[in-house]
Amino acid sequence: xxxxxxxxxxxxxxxxxxxxxxxxxxxxxxxxxxxxxxxxxxxxxxxxxxxxxxxxxxxxxxxxxxxxxxxxxxxxxxxxxxxxxxxxxxxxxxxxxxxxxxx
Amino acid sequence: xxxxxxxxxxxxxxxxxxxxxxxxxxxxxxxxxxxxxxxxxxxxxxxxxxxxxxxxxxxxxxxxxxxxxxxxxxxxxxxxxxxxxxxxxxxxxxxxxxxxxxxxxxxxxxxxxxxxxxxxxxxxxxxxxxxxxxxxxxxxxxxxxxxxxxxxxxxxxxxxxxxxxxxxxxxxxxxxxxxxxxxxxxxxxxxxxxxxxxxxxxx
Numbered sequence: 001x002x003x004x005x006x007x008x009x010x011x012x013x014x015x016x017x018x019x020x021x022x023x024x025x026x027x028x029x030x031x032x033x034x035x036x037x038x039x040x041x042x043x044x045x046x047x048x049x050x051x052x053x054x055x056x057x058x059x060x061x062x063x064x065x066x067x068x069x070x071x072x073x074x075x076x077x078x079x080x081x082x083x084x085x086x087x088x089x090x091x092x093x094x095x096x097x098x099x100x101x102x103x
Numbered sequence: 104x105x106x107x108x109x110x111x112x113x114x115x116x117x118x119x120x121x122x123x124x125x126x127x128x129x130x131x132x133x134x135x136x137x138x139x140x141x142x143x144x145x146x147x148x149x150x151x152x153x154x155x156x157x158x159x160x161x162x163x164x165x166x167x168x169x170x171x172x173x174x175x176x177x178x179x180x181x182x183x184x185x186x187x188x189x190x191x192x193x194x195x196x197x198x199x200x201x202x203x204x205x206x207x208x209x210x211x212x213x214x215x216x217x218x219x220x221x222x223x224x225x226x227x228x229x230x231x232x233x234x235x236x237x238x239x240x241x242x243x244x245x246x247x248x249x250x251x252x253x254x255x256x257x258x259x260x261x262x263x264x265x266x267x268x269x270x271x272x273x274x275x276x277x278x279x280x281x282x283x284x285x286x287x288x289x290x291x292x293x294x295x296x297x298x299x300x301x302x303x304x305x306x
Contacts, residue, residue: 022213024205087129
């Protein structure tokens with residue numbers, strides 16, 4: 001009977017879903033996967049969760065983007081800007097004095 | 104000034120380093136220690152060490168790269184020392200923003216709390232990276248992270264340190280490291296979403 005089959009299918013889906021990490025755990029694992037490769041089983045579970053959950057997929061994409069931005073273009077964080085404090089002239093003079101004294 | 108020209112200056116008059124590289128090194132330190140006085144001290148130590156080791160610098164790299172290398176060591180030393188002092192306290196740093204994002208009760212705990220799930224960011228990532236405003240937002244978001252989270256994040260993502268080196272330097276356990284990186288990334292992501300993508304400056 002197809003009805004019975006569906007029940008079996010549904011039950012199987014339930015078993016699979018219950019064994020997958022929840023969103024919080026998935027978010028943690030997505031972060032961890034950016035620092036080391038996860039065991040194959042875990043990787044598959046995360047992949048399955050991401051396939052079924054658009055929020056977590058979006059989260060993973062955005063985290064990867066932040067990683068690329070900071071890791072590959074992080075020099076831009078060192079550009080002078082209004083918000084960043086500069087070294088005071090007093091301090092520069094102090095350092096120059098120290099350099100003269102020890103040279 | 105070209106690198107070659109000021110390389111010459113530097114060896115004639117080391118105080119020229121201060122005008123040429125002081126601000127850059129200071130910003131570099133501030134991103135990592137967030138304390139002006141400490142950043143000043145670290146930069147001063149860097150210049151003094153550079154003066155002492157002048158002979159070892161045979162121009163294999165640009166002077167700024169050489170100085171940054173010295174400063175990096177000074178910063179790591181500082182982390183190592185200060186981590187020893189705080190190692191008995193909780194060392195994951197501050198309130199846990201990342202945990203508020205997920206439900207704790209109901210039939211299925213651990214799901215995104217309504218309204219706190221990641222939103223569509225719009226625009227292409229490469230466009231965002233081109234924008235000055237993106238970097239300003241990222242900079243101010245880094246400042247909102249608890250100190251230790253920011254330090255671990257910067258060591259990993261900006262300085263490309265591997266997790267073993269970071270756990271040793273910061274005196275944290277492996278498990279603590281994964282937790283801290285997760286929290287730092289979650290909080291940064293949320294902050295960027297609020298300050299850049301929803302502030303109307305992304306488009």
